[in-house]
Structure formats: structure tokens, C-alpha cells
Amino acid sequence: MASSHRSCSRYTRLAEVALATLVVVCPLALGGAARWVAWPLMGLAGAAALLAGIGARRQGQSLRVPLMAVPLAASVVLCAVQLVPLPEGGLRVLSPEAAALREFALEPLGLTGARPVSLDSSATWRELSKHLAYLLTFLAAVQVCRARDSRRRLLAVVAFSGAAVVVVGLGHALLGMHSLFGVMPWVHARPPLVTFFANPNHLAGFLGLAASVGVGLALTTRPRSKALPFALAAGASGLGVLLSLSRGGIAFFLFGQALLMLWLVRERREGGAPRWARSTAALLGLLAVLAVGAYVAADSLWAEARSADSIEKLSQSKVALWPMMAQAARAFPVLGMGRGAFEAAFPRYQTEPNPNTLTHPENAVLQAATELGLPGLLLLAVALWGFVRLVRREDLDALELAVLSGVAALGLHNLFDFSWELPACAVATLLVLGAVARPRERGRATEGARQGLTPSPVLLGASVALTALGLLALVPGAHRLADAEAELAALVSARAPVDVVHAKGLELIDRHPSDYLLYRLVASAHASRGGEGAGDTLAFVNRALYLAPRDAVSHRVAGRALLALGRRSQGFLEYRLAHEAGDAGALLGEAVRRAHSVEELAAMTPDSPEVAGRLMDALSNTPGRQELALAYGAWAREHFEGRHGVTELWTREARLRLLRKELSEAEAACAQVERREPERLDTALLRAEVLKGRGELDASLGAVEALRARHPGNVELAFTLASWQLEAGLTRRARETLQSVGGLISDYRQRARMLSMEADGLEREGLLSRAVERRQTAARLVPSAEGYFAVARLQESLRRYDAAARSVREGLALLPPDSREAARAWMTRLESAERTRVDTRRKELMDDPRAQELEHLLGGPREPPVEP
Known part of the structure; x- marks a missing residue:
């Protein structure tokens, strides 16, 4: 290793710089979500691969292609195949769904040209470029990481990048900033920790991997004093995972640390190096940092945990979408729907409404199955096999075990997320895997050369060609x-x-x-x-x-x-x-x-009595359509007979008949309700409404008061009784009824309704000033144009024109722009009345000798003396 380091070519070091720049740039590019990142991603990856190849040639080393590179290379080939325009016959064989789309939607519009398998070729061009960049990044990392110092420097960049992201997030939290550096607000996201990542799950995935790498560096750095920066970086990244509030990210990060501990225990039992005490201390230190973070964010973490505290809640989350996505995958078994085409193509297979646009399946297996078909699943299996082979190596040190545990945790997290679909996590993962998959130096350089590919000019030219292809692919991918x-x-x-x-x-x-x-x-x-x-x-x-x-x-x-x-x-x-x-x-x-x-x-009408009832209400409340409402109600009752909710249709029938003064029909409908659900509270209230409609006011009030006695905690029933009492002129009793439930009301809307009803009673008694206070409080609790206008009407009746104009202005702001004309005219009239009142009062004061004398005694302004 020492000789390898001394003979390290400057081209290899430049490749190391390119890889390190790539690791830093991808998180800065909003976690890889920024559109512009595709160009530096491809350019830096191509440069790193070319420089690493030249460096290997200068050093006389072979270029090794680990098994993990096979699925990366095959995915590039698959993307290219998906972009080949096919005639109708070929398309029908390789993708019947794409052929059906062409036949139904495109050919009748005159779009009869050959079509590729991909249902969104522009997105597939971008993915082709991205997969080429990933392949070149991994191959370059494998070559550069053959030198021990280069390997540790690159892994340190990963660890410190995660810590830097957390420092940025903590800075935003301390300054109370909710947009990135105060200039870039997140439009469709509200991340708990404001960093370059808008998605908390992606942030947690990146930081979890960075923390694992930091732990490995802390465990293997000599002397121990130099390990402290890595330990601090690991602790910072682990803290960031907790503060992200990503349930999956936290769970799988802790799983990764537990896996690392188990591997270290196994290594010690198998006679490995005696570093158990140091490993335990490092891991316990990380857990202590996590404990502090958990204490700081305890309330938020508990709220997140409660949002998924049952199987039912989990089944209603993204897991509930998996059957639909599996159905989409079954429709494209041969070559998939096209890499990157999921966002455009999935709505055809979405059987449940969702207010959000689903851009990814948020499951690595389903992602491969839908976009690449069965070949994608095969490549995923090969990648998993290659990872298992790395784990089974006999010469792994603690750093490599930490790296593999971090990758394993991130891989499991991607069964519920899609952080690998963005460059930040993908590039970091490929770089750290390249550090582990590097060839082991077993002897002379010539011996190593016989085990790989000789970096000939043709091979170096191939890397240039692949880089050029990746950059060219971004041109059609720009759409x-x-x-x-x-x-x-x-x-x-x-x-x-x-x-x-x-x-x-x-x-x-x-x-x-x-x-x-x-x-x-x-x-x-x-x-x-x-x-x-x-x-x-x-x-x-x-x-x-x-x-x-x-x-x-x-x-x-x-x-x-x-x-x-x-x-x-x-x-x-x-x-x-x-x-x-x-x-x-x-x-x-x-x-x-x-x-x-x-x-x-x-x-x-849907298959729902409740919706039928709402339709009947809409008809009943529209002038001239009550006859149609009654006829529709009769059809709905017959159509939904025997279903839950039919009684409500009879109730609506009875109330509509009462509104139309058809008392005998209302009585018959009420009898139907009583026959079906005699013990229901609303049934007794309906009977009271019928009594009221027949003019038996005392009997109806007595019935509702009896109901109120049986249900003292029913606020809505109290409101109904109070409104009836107000209609009967029993304002004091109405106020008493409302006050009896005042302590039971915690909802602002109910409180505002109670205050409005109290204001009605006070207004009927002539206590207008007290009524104004009630209405003002109600308008502040639940701001609405009607509430402020009610305040203004009372203030106008009290000749408080200035206050009334202010109330109208507040209500005016809550009206739609096309409905403000009448309110503006009212406000203008009030302001004019206030000016008239003030002018009249001023004139009265000027004409009143007593007022003038008082003003003189108080030292008020006097008219200036008249000059001769």
C-alpha cells in the first residue's frame, strides 16, 4: 500500500478531485433534484473515469470491473434499447401497452411514425445519461480507491459533506429561517430541517450513509486524536437523521448501526483485531448524540410516530399504493414502460384517486419492475448478489464494515423511498461501494494486471465516447x-x-x-x-x-x-x-x-344515500326546484330502500314539506321516520318541528326542552332550542339556554355562533351596545364578511358611522373581487355620513357661546386679531 501511494499518478489524484467534487456538488444541487446537475454529473463522472484510466496506465495497473458494475452497465444498455424506434409489429411484441397507446391515441391524430418502447423518451434519455454517469463514477472510484490515502480522503468527503449539510440546517433553525438561505422558499415541501434537501426522507438517507462512513473512519484512524473530527461528523449526521423526522430514515439508520455492531462482534469472535472496546466506545458516543437529538425533538418525533402507530395507518400510507404499481409492472413485463417514464405512464393504472402526482413508486423493486420490466428485476438480483459477495469477503476492516452497513440500511430504506433515484444518495453510495469493491493488491503490479483489463488507448477512448454519449443524451432529454x-x-x-x-x-x-x-x-x-x-x-x-x-x-x-x-x-x-x-x-x-x-x-347519483341526500338539499335550496327535489327524493328512497341512510331521506322530505306548508305530507313523512328509527334524537326533534309547523308553539318548545333535559351536553340541541325561543320572543330564556352550554364549547365556530345568537337577543331587547360587543367578538373568532357587516349595521344604527365604515372595510377584504361594489358604496355612504356629523357638530360648537367660553378658559385656539 505504501508503494502504491508513492507511485500514485497525478492523473489518479485529479480523478480523486473530480470524484470529491461530484460528492459535494450533488447535495448542493438540492440533493440532485436541480435540473442543472445533469451536466456536471456527466462531465465530472466522465472526467474521473478518463483520468483514473490514464493514471492506471501510467502506474502499470489493470482496470478491474467488479460484479457490481454489471447491473450498471446493463441498465445503460436497457435504456438505449428502450429508445430505439420500432415499427408497429415490433412494438406490439415488446410492449403491447405502448402499441395500444399508439393505435388508440396517436394514429388517429396523424402521429403514425415509429415509436420506442419508452412512454416518455425524453425522460429515458435523461436516465441514459444518468446511468452512464453512475457507471463511470463507480469504475473511477474502484480504481482511485486502490490507494489507501485516496480512499480515506474520498470517504472523508462523504462524511464531512453530511456534517456540513446538518450545520446548514441547524443554522437555519437557529435563525428561524424557513427558506434556503432566506432566498429560496420550498413551494411544495415543508422540511422540518431546512437544508439543500426538500424531501426529509432523502435527507435522512444521505445523512445516514454519511454517519456510517464517519463511524468507520473514526474506528480505523490512527492515532486516536485524529479520529475526533470523524466522530464529530458522524454524530452531526446522526443528529440530522433524527431532526429530519423521517420515520423510515431513523428506523433504518438505527438498523445500520445495530448491524455494524453485530458484524464487529462476529469479527471479534472469529479472532479479528482486538478493537472491541474502541468500537463500543465510538458507537456508544454516537448513540449518546442521538439520545440528545431525540430529547430535543421529542415532541415532533412522538407526533411522527403516532401518525403510523397501527397496521391500519400503515396500510393507508404509501404501502397502499403498491398493488396498483404492481399492476402497472405486470402490464410491461418484457422491457418495462421506459426508464424515467413512471410519472407520465402510471396514471393509467391508478385505480384510487390521489391529490398528489406520483413521480416514483417509492420502492426500489417496483421501480425496477415498472420501468425496466423483468430485466430490471434480474439486474436488481445481480446487484444484491454482488453486495452479498462484498459482505462475505474475509479481509474487511471496520471501515468497510461500516460502509456496507450504511449501504444496507439505505437499501432497505429505499424499499419505502426513492432517494437512490436522485444523484446525491446514488453517487455517495457508488463511491463508498467502489471503495470496498476495489481490487486487493496481492503482489506485484504485473500480477494484478493479469487479473483485469489493460487500460489501452481503445479502452480510454471508450470512456471518452461514453462521456460524449451521456452529454449528447441530455439534449433530447432537455424536454x-x-x-x-x-x-x-x-x-x-x-x-x-x-x-x-x-x-x-x-x-x-x-x-x-x-x-x-x-x-x-x-x-x-x-x-x-x-x-x-x-x-x-x-x-x-x-x-x-x-x-x-x-x-x-x-x-x-x-x-x-x-x-x-x-x-x-x-x-x-x-x-x-x-x-x-x-x-x-x-x-x-x-x-x-x-x-x-x-x-x-x-x-x-352515486351508490350512496348520503350523496343523494345532499343532492336533494341542493335542489330544495334552489328556488323553483322544490317539486323536482320531492320527485327525486321519492326515487332515491325507492332506489336505496333497505340501505342505511334512507331514514335521512325521509327526514329531508318532511322538512321540505314543512317549508312548503304541506302539513299532512310532512306528518306522513315524520311518521315514516318514527317507524324506522323511533329512538333517534333527530326523530324527536323532527316531531317538534312538525308541531311547530302546525302552530302548536308551546307544545313544540316543550318537546325540545324535554329533549334538552335528557341531553344536557348536546350543544347543537341547545342552539336549536335557543333559536326557537328567540323566535317566540323569549329572549331571556334563550340567553339562559346558551349560557348553560357556554362551558362545553371549545370550538371557535360554535363560540361565534353562540355570541351571534346572544347578540340577536340583546338586539331584540334594544341593548344595542352590548349586541355590538358580542358581534365584534364573533367576527374576530370566525372572520367573515357577513359577520363584519352585521357589526356595521348595528354601529350604523347607533350612529357610529366611523366605526361602521371600519367594519365594512374589514368585511370588504373578505369578499371576492367581483362582489365588492355594494360594500364599497355602503362604506362611502358611511364615511360621508361621518363627515357630515363631524361638520355639523363643529358648527354647533362654533355657534354656541358657552362652548366658545369653555374653549377660551381651556386655552384653546382663538381667532387672530384683525389688523387695521
């Missing part, structure tokens, strides 16, 4: 899905001519054929033409629904187009599908207004 969507959405929002949107849409669809949003945006542009464009709208939105069957907006657009074409039943069915896909406003906000018959309402 990103998000950019295409934003460009087309901007045209639609700007109401560009439909022909322009159509042409641009076809261009972008040709580039990203599996992105449903592009088809939907073109459909939206055609929908702006009304009935004239309904056919084109339907053509494009059908393709969007083919690619994303659970897209609620596409279903709504399809519903509008079908209504415009006169296919009303199908249109309302699409509204129903939009509701089932998660669009809560599709039925109540739009479809119910367009329905004209019970048949159309039936077509839009």
Missing part, C-alpha cells in the same frame, strides 16, 4: 414533462386561437404521448368553442381518460361536451365519475344545476 404542460396550459389560459393550441398540443403529445394532461388541455381549448367544438373536445378528453381513468377534471370536461352534443344521460354519468374520482363540486356545484328531470338526476 421535460412539466415544461410541456406549463407551455400548453399558458396558451389555454391566454385564450390563444384554438388552431394554435391544437398544433402545439400535437407537437407536445408526439414528444410525451402518455401524458394525459396534454390531451385534456387541448380538449379544454376546444371546449371554449361551445357546442361547435364539442366533438373535438370529446375526442381529446377520451384519450385523456384512456391514460388517466381517475382524472376528475377530464370526466367533468367530458360531461360538458356530452351535454352539448345532446347525450345527456352519458354526460351526467361522467359527472358522477368525476365525483367518484374526488371532484366534490362536480355534482353539487355544476351537474345538479344542469339536470332537468329525475332520470338525469338518477344518472348522476
Whole structure:
């Protein structure tokens, strides 16, 4: 080793610098998520590989290709194969799903050219470049790490990079900054520890690996005084893992440390070097740091732990998505859907609505299966076999054991995360694995040369060619899905001519054929033409629904187009599908207004009595549609007979009949409710409402008061009783009822409602000043335009025009911009009244001799003397 170090070529040292720069740059590039990182990643990896090859040639060393390099090289080949344009027959054999997409969505649009297997070729070009960079990084690390000093320096860069990231995060926490360096806010993330990583799981993965490497360096550094920086770096990274609040990251980091301890115990039992006491001290020191971090973040850690404290909660997390992703993988068994194409292609196989865009399966096995097919799973198995072979080596020291334990922990973490999909964690992992997979020097250099590849000019030229290929791949890879969507959405929002949107849409669809949003945006542009464009709208939105069957907006657009074409039943069915896909406003906000018959309402009704009840309420509250509401309620009761929730439909029927003064029908509906659920509280309250509707006010009040006595803790029942008492003019009794439940109310909305009802009673009694106080408090508890306007009306009646104008101004700020005209006119009138009042009062004071005398005695201003 010493001779190897002395003869180390300057080219090898330059390769070491390139690798170290790569380790530092990737975390700085937002954990590898920054778009610009692809260019330095490829450039530095290619430079490191070329320089390492030249250095090996100068030193007379062979280039070794460990087994771990095989899956990296094969993944490059797979990416290249996925990008080869294929005729229809070949595509149908290798990827029936891609062929079906071509036949259904592209050929009718005139896009008949040969297509690759990848469903997003631009993303696959980027992945090709990335995998080439990973391959060259690993091969360069294997060669450079043959020198002991170079190996330790590179591993030290990994350890200190993790510590530096944590220092940045702690600095942000101490300064109370929630954006990176105060200039870069995270838009879609709220990381507990503000660093270069927006995703806490990725941060925990990177820091966990850095901490493990730091522990290994601390265990193997001589003399012990020089080990302290590594121990501190490991402790800082371990602390960062805890402060990230990543449940998986913390759990697998602790697993990695436990695994390292077990390996060290086994090594000692097998007669290894006697360093057990030192190893124990280092690990206990790390655990002490972790204990301090756990104490500092105890509340946050407990909250995170409680969010996954049962099997049910875990099943509702990302694990619940695995069956859908497995289904997607089964659809692409031969070559996968294309490396990097998951974000664009997965919505076709998403059977449950999700408000988030799923960019990765967050499971390394499913990632390989969906994007690379069965070959990807085979490569994953080869990589695992290569890792096991490294673990089974007999000459591993404590540093290498620590590295392998960190990689094992990160690998298990990637069964629930995708940190290896970003360069920061991937490059660090490949570098530390290269340090372990390096060839062992067993004798003369010539002996080592016979065991590997001779670094000939042809081989060095191959590394240059691969680097050039990786850089060229970034040119077609520059076309990103998000950019295409934003460009087309901007045209639609700007109401560009439909022909322009159509042409641009076809261009972008040709580039990203599996992105449903592009088809939907073109459909939206055609929908702006009304009935004239309904056919084109339907053509494009059908393709969007083919690619994303659970897209609620596409279903709504399809519903509008079908209504415009006169296919009303199908249109309302699409509204129903939009509701089932998660669009809560599709039925109540739009479809119910367009329905004209019970048949159309039936077509839009999901298999849910509760939703049917809400539809009935929407109809009942719309002037002129109560007859339709009653007819629809009759259909819904018959349709859902025997299901839970039918009683609520009868209850709605009774209340609507009471509203329409149809007392006999209301009585009959109430009898149905009493027959079905006689013991329910709402049933007794409904009977009281019927009594009230018949004019039996005393009886209805007595019934509700009896209910109140049986249910003293029911706040809503108390509110109902108080409102009825107010209507009957029993303001004192109403206030007493409200005060009896005042101590039970902890919700701000309920408190504001109680105060508003008290204000109603005080207003009826003429106690307007006290009523103003109640309404002001209610408006502060639950700010709303109506609340502030109620305050303003009372203040205006008290002739407090200035205060009333301020209240109107506060309510005005809570109104939508298109509804502010009347409030502005009111505020202007109040301000004018206040000016008139002030001017009148000033004039009265000026004309009052007593007021003038008082002003003179108080030393107030006097008129200036008149000059002669």
C-alpha cells in the first residue's frame, strides 16, 4: 500500500478531485433534484473515469470491473434499447401497452411514425445519461480507491459533506429561517430541517450513509486524536437523521448501526483485531448524540410516530399504493414502460384517486419492475448478489464494515423511498461501494494486471465516447414533462386561437404521448368553442381518460361536451365519475344545476344515500326546484330502500314539506321516520318541528326542552332550542339556554355562533351596545364578511358611522373581487355620513357661546386679531 501511494499518478489524484467534487456538488444541487446537475454529473463522472484510466496506465495497473458494475452497465444498455424506434409489429411484441397507446391515441391524430418502447423518451434519455454517469463514477472510484490515502480522503468527503449539510440546517433553525438561505422558499415541501434537501426522507438517507462512513473512519484512524473530527461528523449526521423526522430514515439508520455492531462482534469472535472496546466506545458516543437529538425533538418525533402507530395507518400510507404499481409492472413485463417514464405512464393504472402526482413508486423493486420490466428485476438480483459477495469477503476492516452497513440500511430504506433515484444518495453510495469493491493488491503490479483489463488507448477512448454519449443524451432529454404542460396550459389560459393550441398540443403529445394532461388541455381549448367544438373536445378528453381513468377534471370536461352534443344521460354519468374520482363540486356545484328531470338526476347519483341526500338539499335550496327535489327524493328512497341512510331521506322530505306548508305530507313523512328509527334524537326533534309547523308553539318548545333535559351536553340541541325561543320572543330564556352550554364549547365556530345568537337577543331587547360587543367578538373568532357587516349595521344604527365604515372595510377584504361594489358604496355612504356629523357638530360648537367660553378658559385656539 505504501508503494502504491508513492507511485500514485497525478492523473489518479485529479480523478480523486473530480470524484470529491461530484460528492459535494450533488447535495448542493438540492440533493440532485436541480435540473442543472445533469451536466456536471456527466462531465465530472466522465472526467474521473478518463483520468483514473490514464493514471492506471501510467502506474502499470489493470482496470478491474467488479460484479457490481454489471447491473450498471446493463441498465445503460436497457435504456438505449428502450429508445430505439420500432415499427408497429415490433412494438406490439415488446410492449403491447405502448402499441395500444399508439393505435388508440396517436394514429388517429396523424402521429403514425415509429415509436420506442419508452412512454416518455425524453425522460429515458435523461436516465441514459444518468446511468452512464453512475457507471463511470463507480469504475473511477474502484480504481482511485486502490490507494489507501485516496480512499480515506474520498470517504472523508462523504462524511464531512453530511456534517456540513446538518450545520446548514441547524443554522437555519437557529435563525428561524424557513427558506434556503432566506432566498429560496420550498413551494411544495415543508422540511422540518431546512437544508439543500426538500424531501426529509432523502435527507435522512444521505445523512445516514454519511454517519456510517464517519463511524468507520473514526474506528480505523490512527492515532486516536485524529479520529475526533470523524466522530464529530458522524454524530452531526446522526443528529440530522433524527431532526429530519423521517420515520423510515431513523428506523433504518438505527438498523445500520445495530448491524455494524453485530458484524464487529462476529469479527471479534472469529479472532479479528482486538478493537472491541474502541468500537463500543465510538458507537456508544454516537448513540449518546442521538439520545440528545431525540430529547430535543421529542415532541415532533412522538407526533411522527403516532401518525403510523397501527397496521391500519400503515396500510393507508404509501404501502397502499403498491398493488396498483404492481399492476402497472405486470402490464410491461418484457422491457418495462421506459426508464424515467413512471410519472407520465402510471396514471393509467391508478385505480384510487390521489391529490398528489406520483413521480416514483417509492420502492426500489417496483421501480425496477415498472420501468425496466423483468430485466430490471434480474439486474436488481445481480446487484444484491454482488453486495452479498462484498459482505462475505474475509479481509474487511471496520471501515468497510461500516460502509456496507450504511449501504444496507439505505437499501432497505429505499424499499419505502426513492432517494437512490436522485444523484446525491446514488453517487455517495457508488463511491463508498467502489471503495470496498476495489481490487486487493496481492503482489506485484504485473500480477494484478493479469487479473483485469489493460487500460489501452481503445479502452480510454471508450470512456471518452461514453462521456460524449451521456452529454449528447441530455439534449433530447432537455424536454421535460412539466415544461410541456406549463407551455400548453399558458396558451389555454391566454385564450390563444384554438388552431394554435391544437398544433402545439400535437407537437407536445408526439414528444410525451402518455401524458394525459396534454390531451385534456387541448380538449379544454376546444371546449371554449361551445357546442361547435364539442366533438373535438370529446375526442381529446377520451384519450385523456384512456391514460388517466381517475382524472376528475377530464370526466367533468367530458360531461360538458356530452351535454352539448345532446347525450345527456352519458354526460351526467361522467359527472358522477368525476365525483367518484374526488371532484366534490362536480355534482353539487355544476351537474345538479344542469339536470332537468329525475332520470338525469338518477344518472348522476352515486351508490350512496348520503350523496343523494345532499343532492336533494341542493335542489330544495334552489328556488323553483322544490317539486323536482320531492320527485327525486321519492326515487332515491325507492332506489336505496333497505340501505342505511334512507331514514335521512325521509327526514329531508318532511322538512321540505314543512317549508312548503304541506302539513299532512310532512306528518306522513315524520311518521315514516318514527317507524324506522323511533329512538333517534333527530326523530324527536323532527316531531317538534312538525308541531311547530302546525302552530302548536308551546307544545313544540316543550318537546325540545324535554329533549334538552335528557341531553344536557348536546350543544347543537341547545342552539336549536335557543333559536326557537328567540323566535317566540323569549329572549331571556334563550340567553339562559346558551349560557348553560357556554362551558362545553371549545370550538371557535360554535363560540361565534353562540355570541351571534346572544347578540340577536340583546338586539331584540334594544341593548344595542352590548349586541355590538358580542358581534365584534364573533367576527374576530370566525372572520367573515357577513359577520363584519352585521357589526356595521348595528354601529350604523347607533350612529357610529366611523366605526361602521371600519367594519365594512374589514368585511370588504373578505369578499371576492367581483362582489365588492355594494360594500364599497355602503362604506362611502358611511364615511360621508361621518363627515357630515363631524361638520355639523363643529358648527354647533362654533355657534354656541358657552362652548366658545369653555374653549377660551381651556386655552384653546382663538381667532387672530384683525389688523387695521
